[in-house]
Amino acid sequence: MISAMSQQPPSRGQRRKLRTRMALIGAAQEIFAERGDLEVSIQQITEAADVGFGTFYNYFSSKAELLDAAIGEALEAHAAWLENLLSDVDDPAEVFASSMRLTGRLVRTRPRIARVLMSGRGALLAAPYGHAPHARRDIEAAIAAGRFVTEDIEVALACTAGCLIASMQLCTVAPEASAEDITDQTVLNVLRMFGMEDTEARRIVTLPLPADEPPSAAI
Structure with a gap:
């Protein structure tokens, strides 16, 4: 049985600590998105977060840990x-393709999170958390379903990450270009690379996407 205490909402102090931590993380995301690094002082980070300098070390041991x-x-x-x-989509190939298409469009729809993803030291599809394990799962499921053909999952993930980030960078340096067209062409080529026939790949990249709501108010 779950105790009544465990069901109690966070206390005022706990809520305040969470807000402070998220303020520091939000400030770091903003700086990292703009600069691609955190080569600023802790003082500058705490000022951006509107947090006292001495408070920083109550939450993080270093700028690297905060990053x-x-x-x-x-x-x-x-x-x-x-x-x-994408919770209602059953075809793993469609889930994989739609994930790429939605992510590429963030350059226009959510530029801050897009810059964090592009500058994240290869973390977008290589980290043990976030989207990486989901992308691996979708590729493996698509292979099991006979939708993709690839001999090495690690190479498949690396190719996917490289193509996606490169297309996002292209959208960034060509602001007049259509992010939808660039991203969908990239996804089409990735699907072909995974052995999908051209007609089916084209069908998938022209499927309607779900409404693009913000991933999080913090990003």
């Missing part, structure tokens, strides 16, 4: 967003 938390939070929010949007 890992900021990237991790962004990746987890991104993965949860995709999981929610």
